[in-house]
Amino acid sequence: MKITRKTNVFIKTERKFFVARQTVNEPICCGQCAEPMTPAQISADFFGISSRTIYRLVESEKIHFVETEANEIYVCPVSVKRALETIR
Numbered sequence: 001m002k003i004t005r006k007t008n009v010f011i012k013t014e015r016k017f018f019v020a021r022q023t024v025n026e027p028i029c030c031g032q033c034a035e036p037m038t039p040a041q042i043s044a045d046f047f048g049i050s051s052r053t054i055y056r057l058v059e060s061e062k063i064h065f066v067e068t069e070a071n072e073i074y075v076c077p078v079s080v081k082r083a084l085e086t087i088r
Contacts, residue, residue: 030064030076037074057083
């Protein structure tokens with residue numbers, strides 16, 4: 001007779017988000033939604049997607065974005081949420 005055993009493994013993960021302080025005195029606001037914009041990487045982490053997905057949405061102009069003089073991409077979280085709802 002063969003004995004079989006079943007083992008259950010549970011993995012707990014935690015995510016911590018740290019928002020870097022902007023050197024700009026005023027927050028960058030979306031021209032269409034009038035909401036504060038966030039850096040692309042922070043938005044990607046917040047929505048649980050890759051930064052590449054954010055950049056694909058920027059390239060296809062499906063989300064509102066601004067490129068700063070320092071070549072940083074800021075995106076509108078409202079438009080990211082809407083774009084992800086249409087994808088999923």
